[in-house]
Amino acid sequence: xxxxxxxxxxxxxxxxxxxxxxxxxxxxxxxxxxxxxxxxxxxxxxxxxxxxxxxxxxxxxxxxxxxxxxxxxxxxxxxxxxxxxxxxxxxxxxxxxxxxxxxxxxxxxxxxxxxxxxxxxxxxxxxxxxxxxxxxxxxxxxxxxxxxxxxxxxxxxxxxxxxxxxxxxxxxxxxxxxxxxxxxxxxxxxxxxxxxxxxxxxxxxxxxxxxxxxxxxxxxxxxxxxxxxxxxxxxxxxxxxxxxxxxxxxxxxxxxxxxxxxxxxxxxxxxxxxxxxxxxxxxxxxxxxxxxxxxxxxxxxxxxxxxxxxxxxxxxxxxxxxxxxxxxxxxxxxxxxxxxxxxxxxxxxxxxxxxxxxxxxxxxxxxxxxxxxxxxxxxxxxxxxxxxxxxxxxxxxxxxxxxxxxxxxxxxxxxxxxxxxxxxxxxxxxxxxxxxxxxxxxxxxxxxxxxxxxxxxxxxxxxxxxxxxxxxxxx
Numbered sequence: 001x002x003x004x005x006x007x008x009x010x011x012x013x014x015x016x017x018x019x020x021x022x023x024x025x026x027x028x029x030x031x032x033x034x035x036x037x038x039x040x041x042x043x044x045x046x047x048x049x050x051x052x053x054x055x056x057x058x059x060x061x062x063x064x065x066x067x068x069x070x071x072x073x074x075x076x077x078x079x080x081x082x083x084x085x086x087x088x089x090x091x092x093x094x095x096x097x098x099x100x101x102x103x104x105x106x107x108x109x110x111x112x113x114x115x116x117x118x119x120x121x122x123x124x125x126x127x128x129x130x131x132x133x134x135x136x137x138x139x140x141x142x143x144x145x146x147x148x149x150x151x152x153x154x155x156x157x158x159x160x161x162x163x164x165x166x167x168x169x170x171x172x173x174x175x176x177x178x179x180x181x182x183x184x185x186x187x188x189x190x191x192x193x194x195x196x197x198x199x200x201x202x203x204x205x206x207x208x209x210x211x212x213x214x215x216x217x218x219x220x221x222x223x224x225x226x227x228x229x230x231x232x233x234x235x236x237x238x239x240x241x242x243x244x245x246x247x248x249x250x251x252x253x254x255x256x257x258x259x260x261x262x263x264x265x266x267x268x269x270x271x272x273x274x275x276x277x278x279x280x281x282x283x284x285x286x287x288x289x290x291x292x293x294x295x296x297x298x299x300x301x302x303x304x305x306x307x308x309x310x311x312x313x314x315x316x317x318x319x320x321x322x323x324x325x326x327x328x329x330x331x332x333x334x335x336x337x338x339x340x341x342x343x344x345x346x347x348x349x350x351x352x353x354x355x356x357x358x359x360x361x362x363x364x365x366x367x368x369x370x371x372x373x374x375x376x377x378x379x380x381x382x383x384x385x386x387x388x389x390x391x392x393x394x395x396x397x398x399x400x401x402x403x404x405x406x407x408x409x410x411x412x413x414x415x416x417x418x419x420x421x422x423x424x425x426x427x428x429x430x431x432x433x434x435x436x437x438x439x440x441x442x443x444x445x446x447x448x449x450x451x452x453x454x455x456x457x458x459x460x461x462x463x464x465x466x467x468x469x470x471x472x473x474x475x
Contacts, residue, residue, distance in 0.1 A: 023095035025064040027054070027077055031103030038062045039078040042091070045240035045278070048076065069095055072181060073235020079103075090181050091235075092117045120173065121182050127169055135162050181232050187225040188238045192218055219250055219261070223268055231274040243282055255297040255335075258287070262302060277314050280306050288326070293454060294335045303327050329436045339364065339450045340434040344398065344422035347408055352396070352422050355450060360392030361466055364444040366431070368401045369410035371440045378441060379414050380459045393466070395419035398431065400440055 027038060033056065040052040051070065054062040070091050077099070078086040087106045089099065094115050101110040107125050112118045138159040145151035170190065174183045197213040199206050226233070226242070233239050243265070251261045262283045269279040284307070288299040306312055307323045315323075332340050343353040354362070365381060367374040378397070385395050397419055399407045404423075411421055424431055431437060435444065445454035445465065454465055 021065050021067070021096075022069045023064070023066050023091075024097075025077075025095075026098040027062045027064075028060050028098075028100045029056075029062075029079065029103060029106070030060065030101070032056050032060065032079070032081070034058050034060075036062075036079070036081050038064075039080065040064045040075065041078060042070070042073050042075045042235050043237050044073070044235050045282070046237060051075070071235060072232035074181075074185075074237075089118050090115075090121050092181065117177075117180050117182060120177060120180065124169070124173065124182060128166065131162055131166050131169075135159060138162070181230075184227050184230055184233060185236060185238060187227070188233065188236075188242065190225055192221045192224060194218060222246055222250060223265060226268075228269050228275050229271040231272045234274060234278050239278070240282070243279070243286075247283075247286055253292065255294055258295070258298045259301045262287075262298060263305070266302070266306070273313065277312070280312060284323075293456065296330050297334045297336075300327050300330050300334065329433055332434050333436055333444070333452060333455060335452050335455060337452055339444065339446050339452050340431075342396075342398070342422075342424075342429050342431055342434075344424055344429060346420065346422050347404070347411065352420050354396060357394055357396065357420075358448075359394040360448050361394070361469075362446040362450070363393065363395045363462065364435075364446060365395060365397045366400050366435065366437050366442040367397065367440050368399065369406050370401075374441045377459050378416070381443070381462070382414065382416055382419070384459065384463060385419055388466075389418070397421050399423040400432075400437060 025040065029038075036056040038054045038056065039050060040054070041048050041050045043049075052064040052066060054064045056062045072091050072093075074088050075091045076086045076088050078084055082103060085103075085106065087099075087101070087110065089097070089112070092115055097112065097114045097118060099110060099112050099118075101107075107122065107129065110122045112122060138155050141155040142152050142159065145155065170186045173180075174186055174190075177183045194214050194217050197210050197217075199209060203209065222242075226239070246261070246265070247258065251258055266276070266279050266283060269275040280302070284299055284302050287295045287302065290296070290299075303323050304327060307315055307320060308327065312320075331337075339354065341353065341355045343351060345351055354364075363381070363385070365378065367378050369375070381395065385393065397416065399421065400423075401407070402423075402425065404425075407421075407423060411417060435442065443455075443457050443459065443462070444452055445457060445462065447453050447469075453469060454462075457465060
């Protein structure tokens with residue numbers, strides 16, 4: 001009985017010890033002092049998050065330990081005393097890793113035990129550093145001999161040889177270590193290779209067709225090298241960078257194209273619940289906060305498709321309600337939609353209705369006299385209006401408050417008497433929700449069919465916008 005009891009006790013102790021040290025990261029950096037602080041953190045998207053703190057002991061060692069395994073990804077050890085210098089490493093399954101180096105060169109002098117993946121990672125960093133040192137003088141020579149084609153080509157070919165060595169190094173890692181995080185990171189960072197597109201030399205617009213083919217191929221295969229099943233990639237900077245580049249530089253800035261491509265990448269991300277969460281959150285936030293006119297249509301589409309249909313497992317009732325309210329306020333005033341009708345009184349009690357106004361363009365301006373920005377922008381708008389009031393442009397100026405004397409004084413002082421000045425004295429129209437008015441001034445432009453063609457546009461942009469629209473529509 002004593003033997004069995006002792007065995008159970010030892011098993012309990014072993015389990016407890018294992019739980020207490022689910023991760024143990026030991027670090028020794030020659031050149032640090034006793035009690036110096038080290039910080040352990042990890043990447044997530046475009047930010048870095050703290051995980052642990054350790055202090056250098058009298059033997060030069062610092063140790064990070066915890067009773068819960070850390071998620072895989074790129075981690076950092078930061079040295080605050082060295083102006084926040086740091087080195088990165090890969091958190092793998094073992095999580096029992098030792099690093100030894102010195103302050104002279106953290107990477108070059110790094111030795112690691114307990115993790116074959118980190119040995120591979122640091123060998124890769126050292127190899128890339130060596131190739132970069134070989135590349136740098138060649139790039140300088142190429143610049144130096146930019147006016148001497150033969151010499152420039154000589155050094156350019158040397159540079160290509162070095163870059164080919166880099167590519168070969170990457171390919172070998174990916175081929176021989178396909179399940180490793182490093183291999184998956186290198187795949188993400190590897191540009192898509194576009195096949196040759198051969199067209200006869202005499203093909204009309206040949207160069208344009210080749211560029212179009214290259215663009216479409218690159219866009220359609222942009223995500224080929226991303227393993228959406230592996231959420232370790234989220235704890236690197238590279239997925240964030242890739243999404244940002246995709247929406248900003250790859251996809252044409254057209255709502256329909258962006259909706260299609262955003263939906264495509266979100267559907268690809270379903271292979272992992274955390275990947276799906278990140279791509280949905282990033283995409284909806286990106287378009288909801290975009291300063292580019294018309295991008296709110298993408299937000300509305302994605303929010304309805306994913307959040308409001310119960311697809312987002314992380315979203316509680318409060319968040320769903322908040323997003324739903326935002327969608328309801330944006331949906332009536334998206335570019336391309338017919339503007340919600342407004343029937344309002346002018347200062348003399350005469351009613352004016354938006355849908356009955358006939359003009360090539362209607363500038364719908366929401367303002368209040370006490371708003372400092374309005375005091376500058378509304379008079380500017382009036383100066384512009386005076387130049388176009390005889391050419392099919394009408395201003396429907398909505399006072400958003402309820403102080404008639406303030407409103408009348410502003411109209412008279414600024415001499416805004418020959419455009420349509422109206423207000424919603426009894427709060428009948430619901431204009432704040434229909435036009436998403438939470439600050440002033442806000443300016444919309446409608447075409448002759450009352451379709452919204454511009455929104456939240458600055459006064460200084462109106463003239464060029466209308467000129468461009470007239471030209472494109474031959475008005």
